Amino acid sequence: MIVHSKFAQRSSSSFEFEEGSSSSSELLEGPSSTSSTPGHTYDVFLSFRGEDTRHSFTDHLHKSLKANLIETFLDDEKIETGEDLKPELETAIKASRASVIVLSNNYATSTWCLNELVLILQQRKTSRHIVFPIFYHVAPTYIKKQEESFGVAMAKHKQKMEAETDATKRSEFAQKINLWKEALTQVAGLKGEHLNGSRGETEFIEELIKDISSRLRITSRSVLPQLIGRDNSKKFVTSWLKDAASSHTADILTISGMAGIGKTTLAKYVHAFHSHEFDSSSFIEDISGKCHNQYNGLLNLQKQLCDDISKPNSIQVHDASRYTSQIEKAVAFGCITWKQSFSSRKQNYSNNRVQMADKELCTIQDEYQLQA
Missing domain, CATH: 3.40.50.10140 (Toll/interleukin-1 receptor homology (TIR) domain)
Structure with missing residues (x-):
């Protein structure tokens, strides 16, 4: 599994996952044995x-x-x-x-x-x-x-x-x-x-x-993924996400790899453990599928994201471009966004996306590429 970053003119970084040690049997879904959060008892x-x-x-x-x-x-x-x-x-x-x-x-x-x-x-x-x-x-x-x-x-x-x-x-x-x-x-x-x-x-x-x-943010704890044999991956992504190392200058980090090796599980794990450190968060799954299969799917997802990361607004919006503008403003004010979606050859969607302030974590399958 390769982790890389590429999006418009924003800076990028990469590191390599050891695919051989990441079989789906090593990625367990279920309650975590850690009851609180790192740094707190x-x-x-x-x-x-x-x-x-x-x-x-x-x-x-x-x-x-x-x-x-x-x-x-x-x-x-x-x-x-x-x-x-x-x-x-x-x-x-x-x-x-x-x-x-x-x-x-x-x-x-x-x-x-x-x-x-x-x-x-x-x-x-x-x-x-x-x-x-x-x-x-x-x-x-x-x-x-x-x-x-x-x-x-x-x-x-x-x-x-x-x-x-x-x-x-x-x-x-x-x-x-x-x-x-x-x-x-x-x-x-x-x-x-x-x-x-x-x-x-x-x-x-x-x-x-x-x-x-x-x-x-206790609600996600009961379904917190357990990562077995992924300590290095967790440490790298967490370090990049929290700017723990000065060498992490990328704005977007993209994880790509074949289906079933734990990309989504890693994204869920990082979200569950670090979203509480920020004022707002949003975790949205299967963006492409919902956009394709649901009436007003894109509009509903944008509304969910906008509501999660900004103050509630009673004004009804029926234009996806207006939600895009509102989301951009919310992120510009330092909100964090966690997004998960499914990749598509025709659309610029990624499998999982996590954004903190001006940083973004994405996951896609090998056969799909992010458009420049």
């Missing part, structure tokens, strides 16, 4: 006040997350020991792609919860960590202004700080309180979900799971 870290929700809402949420293949960290420690955050909790937060923060009435009474909150929001700023605030029978304004139960909790922390006789510890405690206050104000300003009795918890959790799965 967990999908979600659950931050909650145990005495409020451990045996009710949080327990139900945790079970639902696991049932939907969302790898979740939940601290089983029921009694807090010490003021500082446990090292394993800090590690778990940093090893998670997202955090669900269950902001309940007594959340701020826990120094552990407050320290978790500070670190989670720091991760949000520095590591693309996604935050899902849940206002569990509390009003965001009380959290923002530290009123009601949140005001009482912060006042008790202040009293404890003022009672500290060691000047150094008192100063450190005062700094922590300031961080806690800033974090509470910040999280109250984030868009979150409100559970206040207007709908049942079961319905609420179902909607939350859908949102988490969508934001973290």
Whole structure:
């Protein structure tokens, strides 16, 4: 299998696959043994006040997350020991792609919860960590202004700080309180979900799971291809895709080879593992077949692609050229596009196409060629 690039005036690159080691029997379809994503141990870290929700809402949420293949960290420690955050909790937060923060009435009474909150929001700023605030029978304004139960909790922390006789510890405690206050104000300003009795918890959790799965791109995990004996191919394509090596200057990378040796599987694998790192993605299969066999097939595929990588538009478009223009604008603004199609001698379609910003990965069969 040869991997090469060729399209208009854009730069190209190539490398060679060892065809002999890529028989179809070595490419397995099915759930991956890797539950989260490279660089992360967990999908979600659950931050909650145990005495409020451990045996009710949080327990139900945790079970639902696991049932939907969302790898979740939940601290089983029921009694807090010490003021500082446990090292394993800090590690778990940093090893998670997202955090669900269950902001309940007594959340701020826990120094552990407050320290978790500070670190989670720091991760949000520095590591693309996604935050899902849940206002569990509390009003965001009380959290923002530290009123009601949140005001009482912060006042008790202040009293404890003022009672500290060691000047150094008192100063450190005062700094922590300031961080806690800033974090509470910040999280109250984030868009979150409100559970206040207007709908049942079961319905609420179902909607939350859908949102988490969508934001973290969990839906493709259950059918993630497993590549056996393809480590070098995965490393090369991933390196090129993420600009890990300065030598990868090609805009388009094309994988060609006979049917059944794993071109599509490789494209699916790369998409499943890296699409979550970008703001938007689209994976479209069998472009040529759908264009030939379906009424308005090309228009429908362009609409799907445009909807996936750009903001929803209520205006109906019935001209393929207008969708082409919209897609070009979306890509120009740094969206990523993942496309899969089937090659054709008469049309400039490729078997699989993956585009990140201004990069594109295509696969075609040997007997077909991309038109210049």
